[in-house]
Amino acid sequence: MAVLFEKTPGWLDWYANPSKPRFKLPEGAVDAHCHVFGPPARFPYAEGRKYTPCDASKEQLFALRDHLGFARNVMVQATCHGADNSAMVDALDAAAGKARGVATVKRDITDAELQRLHEAGVRGVRFNFLKRLVDFTPKDELMEIAGRIARLGWHVVIYFEAADLPELIDFFVSLPTSVVVDHMGRPDVTKPIDGPEFALFIDFMQRHENVWSKVSCPERLSISGPPALGGEPYPYRDVVPFARRIVETFPDRVLWGTDWPHPNLKEHMPDDGLLADFIPQIATTQELQRKLLVDNPMRLYWPEKTR
Ligand code: 0GY
Numbered sequence: 118m119a120v121l122f123e124k125t126p127g128w129l130d131w132y133a134n135p136s137k138p139r140f141k142l143p144e145g146a147v148d149a150h151c152h153v154f155g156p157p158a159r160f161p162y163a164e165g166r167k168y169t170p171c172d173a174s175k176e177q178l179f180a181l182r183d184h185l186g187f188a189r190n191v192m193v194q195a196t197c198h199g200a201d202n203s204a205m206v207d208a209l210d211a212a213a214g215k216a217r218g219v220a221t222v223k224r225d226i227t228d229a230e231l232q233r234l235h236e237a238g239v240r241g242v243r244f245n246f247l248k249r250l251v252d253f254t255p256k257d258e259l260m261e262i263a264g265r266i267a268r269l270g271w272h273v274v275i276y277f278e279a280a281d282l283p284e285l286i287d288f289f290v291s292l293p294t295s296v297v298v299d300h301m302g303r304p305d306v307t308k309p310i311d312g313p314e315f316a317l318f319i320d321f322m323q324r325h326e327n328v329w330s331k332v333s334c335p336e337r338l339s340i341s342g343p344p345a346l347g348g349e350p351y352p353y354r355d356v357v358p359f360a361r362r363i364v365e366t367f368p369d370r371v372l373w374g375t376d377w378p379h380p381n382l383k384e385h386m387p388d389d390g391l392l393a394d395f396i397p398q399i400a401t402t403q404e405l406q407r408k409l410l411v412d413n414p415m416r417l418y419w420p421e422k423t424r
Contacts (some may be wrong), residue, residue, distance in 0.1 A: 136390030150374025163199025177207035
């Protein structure tokens, strides 16, 4: 039989047997950034996508959730499925209330379709600015979408590279919703933490109380990588000061997620158990851990349960 969608050559499969984290997650913890991919016979990957991932089913995601000790997931629409959110909606339906979603939509989406996404559990849209992942969408189109989803009480998730923040910041601050930054705005962790690039990000969050950050994806940002056997005491040590600075400065506006199944990684695929062990390095007290993993994501994605 012909192979319908072959994974992009050279990209790694997700880690099949993750370790059990040594860090015990607080009760009710939320994995606030993860994806489902395929199966493409039912949910084909988008035409014009920049990569083809390996399949990652809802059942596999739920098994990982339980294995790591999370109670809930926030599934984020990735570019390989374009603006067809049906794989994610299918997973939301199967999650029985234990998942919420962040969709990708186009300007021509109808109000009825937005309402259906809301009923499925979608609470945000994602605007992606990474040139290796998406083609350019005009800002007036994004602003129009933001205005419409604001009326549903949703927020906007933004994904960009640190070097692009100066050019994008005026657009971000004009968004009429809460704004959640993916992966800390992808800081270059070889640059000084007190240098101008990261200072701009901190200032962005400081001045705008509607801006939140996911302190996720150390495996994408790290140069030092995971601990070598018998080597370094903890994983992704070069990312720790950046993530810790954000958690300690904005404890009520941070989220954490695995990013499972980690699309687009070529050199190193993280053990998700080890990734969870990264959390106490960046949120060093039980109070910070509870805010990061429970209180903050619940306030944003399940506000009806926190009133
Ligand atoms: C992530 C990161 C990446 C991919 C996507 O939508 C996507 O395709 O977000 C990446 O390649 O950095 O959050 O999954």
